[in-house]
Amino acid sequence: MGAALPKHDVFQAIADPTRRQLLKLLADGEMHVTGISEHFPMSRTAVSKHLRILSDAGLVKQRKVGRETRYSLQPEPLLELKHWLSYFERFWENKMVALKHYVESEEVDGQ
Structure with missing residues (x-):
């Protein structure tokens, strides 16, 4: 039988600002819950x-060290989010190009 599916998906897991802060914190290295x-x-x-x-979403791994539970970031599931967001980059790129042209035209007009 295959591996069990995560109980929460990446999108659900990062929807909460506290969990996003936790991921940033754990990006610096393994930590205990205290x-x-x-x-x-x-x-x-x-x-x-x-x-x-x-x-549950596979973004954090836990391991026991004595009586302590230590947590570490597992960034691989974030690739799903990156792939999903990459589809929308074209919209951001278009806006950035338009802004660049606008700023450059203002600089020329203002000289």
Whole structure:
């Protein structure tokens, strides 16, 4: 049988701003839940719930070190998000090109 599907998908997992902050924090390296909790104005239990959702989506890995649980970022699932967003880059690129032309034309007119 194949691997079980994640309980949460990447899009659900990153929808919450706290979970996005957690991912940024873990990008700097592995941390234990107490150390992570110090960065947030919420209980350690609330932080653990957010970490569980990220773990369910495959974005965070946990491992036991003695009595401590340590968490680390697993960025591979973010590729799904990157691929989805890349479709829309063409719209951003068009806006940036138009802005560049506008700014350059204003500079020429203003000289």
